[in-house]
Structures are given as C-alpha cells and as structure tokens.
Amino acid sequence: xxxxxxxxxxxxxxxxxxxxxxxxxxxxxxxxxxxxxxxxxxxxxxxxxxxxxxxxxxxxxxxxxxxxxxxxxxxxxxxxxxxxxxxxxxxxxxxxxxxxxxxxxxxxxxxxxxxxxxxxxxxxxxxxxxxxxxxxxxxxxxxxxxxxxxxxxxxxxxxxxxxxxxxxxxxxxxxxxxxxxxxxxxxxxxxxxxxxxxxxxxxxxxxxxxxxxxxxxxxxxxxxxxxxxxxxxxxxxxxxxxxxxxxxxxxxxxxxxxxxxxxxxxxxxxxxxxxxxxxxxxxxxxxxxxxxxxxxxxxxxxxxxxxxxxxxxxxxxxxxxxxxxxxxxxxxxxxxxxxxxxxxxxxxxxxxxxxxxxxxxxxxxxxxxxxxxxxxxxxxxxxxxxxxxxxxxxxxxxxxxxxxx
Amino acid sequence: xxxxxxxxxxxxxxxxxxxxxxxxxxxxxxxxxxxxxxxxxxxxxxxxxxxxxxxxxxxxxxxxxxxxxxxxxxxxxxxxxxxxxxxxxxxxxxxxxxxxxxxxxxxxxxxxxxxxxxxxxxxxxxxxxxxxxxxxxxxxxxxxxxxxxxxxxxxxxxxxxxxxxxxxxxxxxxxxxxxxxxxxxxxxxxxxxxxxxxxxxxxxxxxxxxxxxxxxxxxxxxxxxxxxxxxxxxxxxxxxxxxxxxxxxxxxxxxxxxxxxxxxxxxxxxxxxxxxxxxxxxxxxxxxxxxxxxxxxxxxxxxxxxxxxxxxxxxxxxxxxxxxxxxxxxxxxxxxxxxxxxxxxxxxxxxxxxxxxxxxxxxxxxxxxxxxxxxxxxxxxxxxxxxxxxxxxxxxxxxxxxxxx
Numbered sequence: 030x031x032x033x034x035x036x037x038x039x040x041x042x043x044x045x046x047x048x049x050x051x052x053x054x055x056x057x058x059x060x061x062x063x064x065x066x067x068x069x070x071x072x073x074x075x076x077x078x079x080x081x082x083x084x085x086x087x088x089x090x091x092x093x094x095x096x097x098x099x100x101x102x103x104x105x106x107x108x109x110x111x112x113x114x115x116x117x118x119x120x121x122x123x124x125x126x127x128x129x130x131x132x133x134x135x136x137x138x139x140x141x142x143x144x145x146x147x148x149x150x151x152x153x154x155x156x157x158x159x160x161x162x163x164x165x166x167x168x169x170x171x172x173x174x175x176x177x178x179x180x181x182x183x184x185x186x187x188x189x190x191x192x193x194x195x196x197x198x199x200x201x202x203x204x205x206x207x208x209x210x211x212x213x214x215x216x217x218x219x220x221x222x223x224x225x226x227x228x229x230x231x232x233x234x235x236x237x238x239x240x241x242x243x244x245x246x247x248x249x250x251x252x253x254x255x256x257x258x259x260x261x262x263x264x265x266x267x268x269x270x271x272x273x274x275x276x277x278x279x280x281x282x283x284x285x286x287x288x289x290x291x292x293x294x295x296x297x298x299x300x301x302x303x304x305x306x307x308x309x310x311x312x313x314x315x316x317x318x319x320x321x322x323x324x325x326x327x328x329x330x331x332x333x334x335x336x337x338x339x340x341x342x343x344x345x346x347x348x349x350x351x352x353x354x355x356x357x358x359x360x361x362x363x364x365x366x367x368x369x370x371x372x373x374x375x376x377x378x379x380x381x382x383x384x385x386x387x388x389x390x391x392x393x394x395x396x397x398x399x400x401x402x403x404x405x406x407x408x409x410x411x412x413x414x415x416x417x418x419x420x421x422x423x424x425x426x427x428x429x430x431x432x433x434x
Numbered sequence: 435x436x437x438x439x440x441x442x443x444x445x446x447x448x449x450x451x452x453x454x455x456x457x458x459x460x461x462x463x464x465x466x467x468x469x470x471x472x473x474x475x476x477x478x479x480x481x482x483x484x485x486x487x488x489x490x491x492x493x494x495x496x497x498x499x500x501x502x503x504x505x506x507x508x509x510x511x512x513x514x515x516x517x518x519x520x521x522x523x524x525x526x527x528x529x530x531x532x533x534x535x536x537x538x539x540x541x542x543x544x545x546x547x548x549x550x551x552x553x554x555x556x557x558x559x560x561x562x563x564x565x566x567x568x569x570x571x572x573x574x575x576x577x578x579x580x581x582x583x584x585x586x587x588x589x590x591x592x593x594x595x596x597x598x599x600x601x602x603x604x605x606x607x608x609x610x611x612x613x614x615x616x617x618x619x620x621x622x623x624x625x626x627x628x629x630x631x632x633x634x635x636x637x638x639x640x641x642x643x644x645x646x647x648x649x650x651x652x653x654x655x656x657x658x659x660x661x662x663x664x665x666x667x668x669x670x671x672x673x674x675x676x677x678x679x680x681x682x683x684x685x686x687x688x689x690x691x692x693x694x695x696x697x698x699x700x701x702x703x704x705x706x707x708x709x710x711x712x713x714x715x716x717x718x719x720x721x722x723x724x725x726x727x728x729x730x731x732x733x734x735x736x737x738x739x740x741x742x743x744x745x746x747x748x749x750x751x752x753x754x755x756x757x758x759x760x761x762x763x764x765x766x767x768x769x770x771x772x773x774x775x776x777x778x779x780x781x782x783x784x785x786x787x788x789x790x791x792x793x794x795x796x797x798x799x800x801x802x803x804x805x806x807x808x809x810x811x812x813x814x815x816x817x818x819x820x821x822x823x824x825x826x827x828x829x830x831x832x833x834x835x836x837x838x839x
Contacts, residue, residue, distance in 0.1 A: 030670045032695045035601055035635060037549045037571070043702045070496035078499065079491040086484040091475035094483065094682035129534060133708040140570065144442045161706035165545065166442070196440055230440060265435045277499035279713035290437045297448045301566035303538040307712050308684035 038145075042164040046157065046393065061419040062387040063406040066206055066361050072332060073277055074317060074325050081316035085309065093309040099300040100292075101127025101284070102311035108318050109270070113286050116238075117252030118268070120261045124286055126295050129306045131236050131271035131283035135162040135199075137298050138232055138267060141291075142196045143168045148188040150198040154364075154394030154403070156206045156234060159199055169193050170396040173200065175216050181226030195227050201234040202250055203241070204360025207394045207405040211358055217250050221257065224265055230291075231266045239275050239326050241359035242334035251286065262288045272314055274361070275326050280310040333361070339413035340406065340420065347424030349431055361409040364391070366402060368431070373404040376430055383429075384422035443550075447569040451562065451798065466824045467792040468811040471611055471766050477737060478682055479722060479730050486721035490714065498714040504705040505697075506532025506689070507716035513723050514675070518691050521643075522657030523673070525666045529691055531700050534711045536641050536676035536688035540567040540604075542703050543637055543672060546696075547601045548573045553593040555603040559769075559799030559808065561611045561639060564604055574598050575801040578605065580621045586631030600632050606639040607655055608646070609765025612799045612810040616763055622655045626662065629670055635696075636671045644680050644731050646764035647739035656691065667693045677719055679766070680731050685715040738766070744818035745811065745825065752829030754836055766814040769796070771807060773836070778809040781835055788834075789827035 085093050100106065106122035113120050128134045135158065143149065143166035150173040151159065169191055171184060188195045200220060202212045212220070224231040233250045248256075251266040258264050264287075271283035285295060299305065340363055344354055351368040367373060373390035380386050391403030408416060490498050505511065511527035518525050533539045540563065548554065548571035555578040556564065574596055576589060593600045605625060607617045617625070629636040638655045653661075656671040663669050669692075676688035690700060704710065745768055749759050756773040772778060778795035785791050796808030813821060 030633060030635070030668075032693070032699075035547055036699065037545065037547055037552070037601075039549070040546065040699060043699070043706060045702060046705070067501050070500045073496060073499045075491065075495040075499060078495065082487045082491065086480065086487065090480040090483065091478060092684075094478045094480060094684040095475045096472050096678075096683045129708045129712070132706075136707040140442065141445065142440055142442055144444070147442070158706070158709075165703070165706055196442075228435060230435070263435075273501075278501045279497075279499040281708065281710070281712045288437070294437075294441065294445060294448070297450060298570070300451070301448060301537075301563070301570055302541040303534045303686065303708075304563075305686070307534070307686045307715055310712055310715065 039165050039167050042167055043161075046161065060381065060385050060387050061411065061415050061422070063408065063411065063419060064387040064389050065410065066405075066407045067409065068274055068278060069332075069410045072329055074321055077317045077321050077325070078277065078313055081313040082309075084316065085312050093312050095308065097305050097308040097311075099296050099305045101125065101306065102308065102315055105311045105315035105318070108315055109284050109286070112322075113268075117248045118255055118261065118286060120286060123289050124261055124292060126285045126292050126299065127306050127311055128283045128285060128299070129281040129303070130273055130278070131234065131269040132158055132162065134269040134283055134285045135159050135232075135234070136165070137285075137295050137302070138197070138269075139163040139166040139168075140298060141294055142230065146193050147196040148184075148191070148193045149196060150184060151396065152200065152205075153397060154207055154391060154400055155199065155396065156201060157394055159234065160396060163199075168196075171195070172397070173198050175212060181223055184223075184227060195229055197230045197232055198224055199232040199234065200250070201236065202238075203235065203247070204237040204357050204362070206237065206360070207362055207389070207391065208364040209355045209357030209360050209362040210364070211247065214247050217247065217253055220250065221254055221266075229265070233266050233268045235268055236271045237274055237360040238270070240330060240333060240361070242330055242337055244358040261286075262290075264288055267291055272318070275322070275329065276314060276317055280314060282306060282310055282314045333409060335413060336408040336411060336416060339416045340408040343417045343420035347420045349424060349428045351431070352427060361407050363406045363408065365404045365406060367404070367427070369402055371402045371430065371434065373401060376404070376426060379430065380423065380426045384426050386419050386422045386426075388423070444570050444572050447572055448566075451566065465786065465790050465792050466816065466820050466827070468813065468816065468824060469792040469794050470815070471810075471812045472814065473679055473683060474737075474815045477734055479726060482722045482726050482730070483682065483718055486718040487714075489721065490717050498717050500713065502710050502713040502716075504701050504710045506530065506711065507713065507720055510716045510720035510723070513720055514689050514691070517727075518673075522653045523660055523666065523691060525691060528694050529666055529697060531690045531697050531704065532711050532716055533688045533690060533704070534686040534708070535678055535683070536639065536674040537563050537567065539674040539688055539690045540564050540637075540639070541570070542690075542700050542707070543602070543674075544568040544571040544573070545703060546699055547635065551598050552601040553589075553596070553598045554601060555589060556801065557605065557610075558802060559612055559796060559805055560604070560801065561606060562799055564639065565801060568604075573601075576600070577802070578603055580617060586628055589632060600634055602635045602637055603629055604637040604639065605655070606641065607643075608640065608652070609642040609762055609767070611642065611765070612767055612794070612796065613769040614760045614762030614765050614767040615769070616652065619652050622652065622658055625655065626659055626671075634670070638671050638673045640673055641676045642679055642765040643675070645735060645738060645766070647735055647742055649763040666691075667695075669693055672696055677723070680727070680734065681719060681722055685719060687711060687715055687719045738814060740818060741813040741816060741821060744821045745813040748822045748825035752825045754829060754833045756836070757832060766812050768811045768813065770809045770811060772809070772832070774807055776807045776835065776839065778806060781809070781831060784835065785828065785831045789831050791824050791827045791831075793828070
C-alpha cells in the first residue's frame with residue numbers, strides 16, 4: 030500500500046534527524062568523540078541498582094511486575110516532592126507525575142498545549158529533542174531571547190500576523206543543551222515577566238540542573254514563580270526533571286512538577302498513551318535515590334568538573350583566533366562559535382577523516398536552520414588526556430580550514 | 435492562571451474514564467471483584483525475572499542502565515521476529531519496534547494515522563484504551579461490524595458526508611477486551627477485503643492472542659495478509675503485541691510488527707516521544723522469553739482455562755432468563771447482555787452494596803455511548819470457588835432487579 034497517503038499531516042514535520050544518523054557513525058573505537066551528550070556509563074551507580082533490584086525481588090516482586098497507577102509510584106513521588114522542596118519549590122506528591130524520562134514530559138506538554146499553528150517560544154539554538162517532541166504537534170516557532178527583551182507585545186503581534194497564538198515558552202535555565210549556558214537570576218525574572226504579560230505557561234527543562242561544578246546555584250524558575258505567586262497551585266511554570274543525567278538514563282524515569290490542574294490532565298494523557306512508566310524501575314529509582322542520591326551526584330559533579338575544566342583549558346590553549354566558546358558552570362556541553370561563513374558540518378567531515386575526532390554541528394539546534402558556524406562539544410565521556418588530545422586536533426583542523434577559506 | 439484557555443483542542447476529548455475512577459473504589463478486600471482485566475500476580479514468573487536481573491547485573495550493567503536505540507533491544511526484536519514466524523508471520527527484526535506496552539503502540543498508531551476529523555473504524559464495543567489513545571487525535575468513529583458487512587462503499591460515503599476520510603480499521607481478533615469474542619477465519623478475510631477495498635491499514639491488537647484455552651488457533655490477520663500479499667513488506671496489517679498478559683505488565687514491554695515503511699516512521703515518533711523503552715526491562719524480557727516463554731504461557735493457559743470454564747458453568751447455573759453471554763475460547767473476559775432497558779451502571783451499585791461483588795458496566799466500551807445493558811466480567815484473578823460464589827450473588831442481584839423492573 031501507499032503508506033504516505035494515509036499518514037497524518039503531522040508526519041510531514043517528523044523527519045529523521047541528521048545528527049542522530051550521524052551519531053551512529055561516530056561511535057567507532059578509534060574516534061575521539063565529543064558528539065554524544067550522554068553520561069559516562071563508568072559512573073553509573075550500578076551496585077546500588079543491583080542491590081535495589083535484589084531487595085525488590087526479595088521482598089515480593091508481585092507489585093513490581095504488576096500494572097500500577099498512571100501518576101507514578103508513591104514513594105518516588107514523595108521523594109521527588111522533598112527534593113523539589115530542597116531546591117526551593119514547596120510542593121506535595123500531588124504536584125508530581127512520573128514520566129518515562131523528561132523527553133516524555135516534553136512530548137506530553139506539546140500534546141497538552143499545542144494545536145497546529147500555535148506558537149511556541151524557544152531559543153535559537155535549543156534542545157534538539159524539544160524541537161522533535163513539539164514538531165509532532167505542528168507548531169509555529171518564534172525566537173526567545175535570553176531575558177525576553179523583545180517584549181510581550183512584539184511576540185503577540187508576530188503571532189497574530191501569522192494567524193497564531195503564543196501558547197508557551199520553553200527554556201532550559203541551567204547548563205542548557207546545546208550551549209552549556211545558564212540564565213542569570215535577572216533573565217529568569219524577565220522570562221517570568223514575559224510569561225505573565227503573555228499569560229502563558231513557562232516550560233522549564235531542568236535535565237542538567239543537578240550538575241553544577243562552580244558558581245552559586247540560581248533558584249529554578251519554578252521556585253521564583255512560587256515566590257511570586259504564593260503557591261505552586263498559582264504558578265505558571267511547568268518543571269521537567271530527570272534521573273537520566275544523575276542515576277541512569279536507561280531506566281527512563283523523569284518527572285513533571287506543576288500545579289495540580291496540569292498534573293491531572295497529564296495523568297489522563299499518560300493513561301491513554303502508555304498507562305504508566307515501568308513499576309519496577311520506579312521502585313528501583315526510589316530505593317537508589319533515597320539511599321545514595323546526594324553522595325552520588327556529588328561524585329558526578331567532582332568528576333565532570335575536572336573534565337569541564339580540562340576542556341575549557343584545552344580550548345584556550347588550542348583554538349585559533351576568531352573562535353569563541355561558552356563558559357559552562359555545569360552540565361555536559363561547551364558551545365563553539367566559528368568565524369562567520371564557516372560550516373561546522375563541512376568541518377566535521379574533515380575532523381573525522383583527518384584527525385579522527387567528532388562533534389555535533391550546531392545547525393540542527395536552530396528552529397530556523399541558521400547557526401551553521403556553530404558546534405557542540407561534550408566533555409562528559411572523555412578523560413582530561415583525551416580532551417587535551419582532541420582539542421589539539423580540533424585546533425589543527427580549524428586552522429587548516431581557516432587557511433583554505 | 436486560567437489553564438483551560440491554553441490547553442490544545444484535543445484535550446476536550448480526553449476525559450477521566452468513569453470506569454477507571456470506579457475501579458479505584460473496587461479494590462477493597464471484602465469485595466469479590468470481576469472488574470479489573472489484569473493478570474493474576476501470583477502467576478508472574480517472578481523467579482525467572484529475579485534471575486534475569488541478577489544475570490544482567492553480574493555480566494555488566496553499563497549497557498542496561500545507558501541510553502539505547504529507539505528501535506529496541508536487538509536480541510528481543512530477534513526473539514519476537516522468531517515468535518511472529520512461529521504464528522505464521524515470516525519477518526525479521528527490521529519489522530519489529532519495541533514499545534512501552536501495546537497501549538503505547540495504539541497511541542503511536544493514532545498519532546501516525548489520524549488528523550483531526552479522520553475516521554477510524556472500530557467495534558461497538560471496543561477496547562476502552564484504544565478509544566482513549568485515539569481520542570487524543572480527535573477522530574470521527576464509525577462502527578465496524580464483524581465481517582465488515584456494511585461494505586466499503588457505505589463506510590466511504592458516510593465518511594465523505596461527514597467531510598472525513600476513513601484512515602484505518604482497528605480490531606482485536608482473539609478473545610477481545612471487552613467481549614472475549616474471537617473473529618472466525620472468514621471474518622478475518624472479510625476485514626482484509628474491506629481494508630483492501632478502502633485501501634486503508636488494518637490495526638490488529640493481539641494483546642490476548644497467546645491465551646487460547648480451547649478450540650483451534652486461527653491465524654493472525656497479519657498472517658493472512660502476508661499470505662495474500664506475498665510478503666510483510668506488501669501487507670497493510672499493523673500488529674500490536676504485548677508481554678503484559680504473558681510475562682509482566684509492570685515492565686511495560688510490547689511491540690509493533692509491520693512493514694518497514696511503517697516501522698521507520700514509528701521509530702522517528704518514539705525518538706521524539708520518549709527516546710526508547712527502558713533498556714534494562716527489554717534485556718530482562720528477552721532473557722525470560724528466551725528461557726521460559728513456551729512453558730510459562732502453557733501454565734497460564736492451564737490455570738486461566740479452569741477459571742474461564744468455572745465462570746461459564748456458574749453463569750449457566752445462576753443467570754436468570756433473558757441474560758446472555760459470550761463464549762470465550764481464551765483471554766480474560768466474558769461479556770453479558772442484560773434484557774433491554776436494564777442499566778448495568780445502576781446494577782453495579784446494587785451489586786456492590788448488597789452483595790459485595792464488582793464488574794464493569796459495558797457502556798464505556800461503546801464509542802457512541804450505547805450498550806448500557808451490557809457488562810464485562812473478568813475471570814483472571816478469581817479462584818473457581820470465588821467465581822461460583824460471585825456468579826451466585828450476581829444472579830441474585832439480577833433477579834431482584836428484574837422483579838423491580
């Protein structure tokens with residue numbers, strides 16, 4: 030049969046990601062890769078998980094293997110509510126929905142808020158997975174600038190001119206993928222001002238929030254929102270958290286923290302979409318989080334901090350003039366801007382062929398297809414020695430390209 | 435903020451299920467419940483799973499805890515492809531996508547095929563979770579009759595009159611939820627004829643297919659389709675399988691078997707929606723399936739067969755005249771039709787209050803809101819003794835209601 034003729038119109042927006050296709054080619058052992066943005070598996074708390082699964086099976090596996098409620102495992106929701114309180118968001122388990130990673134939260138929030146043609150505000154560049162999730166709901170995008178300095182009226186008029194309505198702003202406030210950048214307190218407050226002026230929800234993607242290596246922690250936007258509005262029930266910020274960067278991505282456990290009016294709708298959505306996240310995994314994550322979360326994330330911060338510092342030092346040592354980069358205080362990424370006119374996708378070919386190193390060209394992170402002279406480096410899986418060697422090689426490729434241009 | 439004003443239009447179709455709300459009230463220890471349609475947890479292969487998790491953690495947990503590909507764990511896809519071959523569907527792992535239960539497959543297929551207003555054909559009654567999943571994509575429904583005897587032209591014209599297009603037919607061929615009924619070979623062939631005439635895909639929900647207690651197995655619709663069209667790549671049937679009724683629902687592992695053109699699109703969708711199903715769970719299910727699937731499902735069939743027979747015998751013994759019921763050859767359900775004018779939702783109140791028994795009123799399974807004189811009984815979690823007591827009590831409630839009417 031002619032499948033294309035029966036697909037829904039939204040499928041026109043769901044294309045294979047060039048990056049993901051590319052990444053499949055990059056995991057060759059002889060390549061030093063700064064491409065994938067994934068945790069170092071050597072740092073997983075494997076022993077703690079082994080013990081957690083053993084304990085669950087020793088104390089009766091029936092509940093772990095059975096259907097469970099769409100909201101999520103109660104002790105895990107309680108633990109998360111406590112953790113949210115610790116970072117400045119007083120709430121209860123009724124404000125928490127367990128999702129299959131924060132990627133699922135982004136999909137559900139697109140589904141909750143976007144009708145075709147609605148406007149979503151997000152950064153140029155932004156998290157590729159957010160674009161992927163939202164694209165399924167056929168939105169229009171407009172560019173969110175840090176601090177929201179274009180002003181509510183400008184966004185509203187641009188949407189109206191396109192026959193659209195602004196439905197939400199999406200932002201990663203801490204050590205964002207792909208830039209590694211963090212919003213200042215003032216920028217967070219400005220975003221809240223903008224969301225208030227437009228009367229829209231603010232989606233806060235906090236996937237990397239626990240991984241700060243230096244500098245002072247800045248309160249999550251949701252925390253600032255609760256301080257303004259008096260209670261999480263009066264807040265407009267929807268917070269997406271994840272255990273993927275702290276405990277394990279393979280177990281697919283994340284959460285949404287939001288007013289109950291939002292959680293109730295997301296629970297209905299989850300019931301219809303996959304019933305619930307795996308019961309056993311939620312129990313294991315609850316057990317491991319209760320036991321070792323604080324000390325484990327401290328170990329992660331120590332380890333990744335060294336790699337981050339090594340990359341920043343190596344960039345300073347090896348990048349030619351005209352190349353600039355972000356100064357991440359946490360997370361997994363450094364963002365490079367090359368001289369105007371350079372094409373990072375072209376550069377990647379040379380880097381792979383001539384120097385056996387890999388990174389992600391930045392263009393795919395831009396909703397408008399710009400940003401060809403940018404690239405993303407991840408330091409999460411490389412030792413300081415490999416980082417030094419890799420940046421030396423990147424400098425060599427860049428200098429050759431600059432000479433050729 | 436006024437949340438209702440920012441929700442997408444699809445949220446108007448996503449309502450809390452009365453049944454699910456009801457089911458929360460029914461799990462009281464003193465109630466004999468025939469309501470939930472879930473496996474008996476005493477029959478879970480808990481020891482096999484315990485051993486599988488132990489083995490995975492003993493042989494290196496890094497891969498199990500890490501991100502993995504959206505298509506699913508290769509050894510599990512291979513095992514499923516082999517199992518599909520065994521039931522008459524020659525295919526390879528390239529035809530298999532792992533989903534988080536078959537509920538997720540239904541959500542993805544709605545997302546793949548339905549634009550708002552498109553027509554989906556399905557039975558009156560049908561699986562409540564299918565209605566829930568599809569509702570998010572705002573379809574129009576039309577009634578699929580067994581054998582599709584309304585004819586392609588009638589469906590096409592009805593859709594056209596509503597400004598719509600028929601996009602797929604959805605069916606559960608074996609021991610359907612809620613009726614327990616099975617389509618004959620001829621009815622399956624007729625459905626394929628209808629799908630061909632309308633040039634639409636056929637969605638085959640096979641959640642209960644492995645649980646046949648008597649009678650001859652009838653080939654899956656996908657198998658008949660492959661026999662007609664020569665190859666799975668030329669088929670129009672999309673098969674949704676699940677381990678929820680055979681190994682464990684709590685691990686959330688199911689699959690789609692379909693032409694590669696469909697799988698490729700669903701892989702993109704999964705990447706955007708939740709990246710992949712939990713790696714560890716897929717590895718554990720692969721291990722357990724490879725080890726004990728055949729003998730375990732045989733044990734399940736033996737056990738549930740006894741309960742099914744007990745329920746049918748007890749119905750014959752205790753139902754008053756005018757009540758009829760389906761004759762399931764497998765699965766978990768018997769479907770009762772009460773005399774016209776009776777309301778099963780009213781009856782449930784009396785059954786709970788007077789006799790401490792529970793079932794599911796049938797109305798919710800009808801896309802058009804009819805079927806108020808029907809109800810669903812599940813025999814999966816009750817012993818033959820409880821079934822006998824329960825049906826005796828149901829008969830008493832029914833006779834009282836008939837006298838009152």
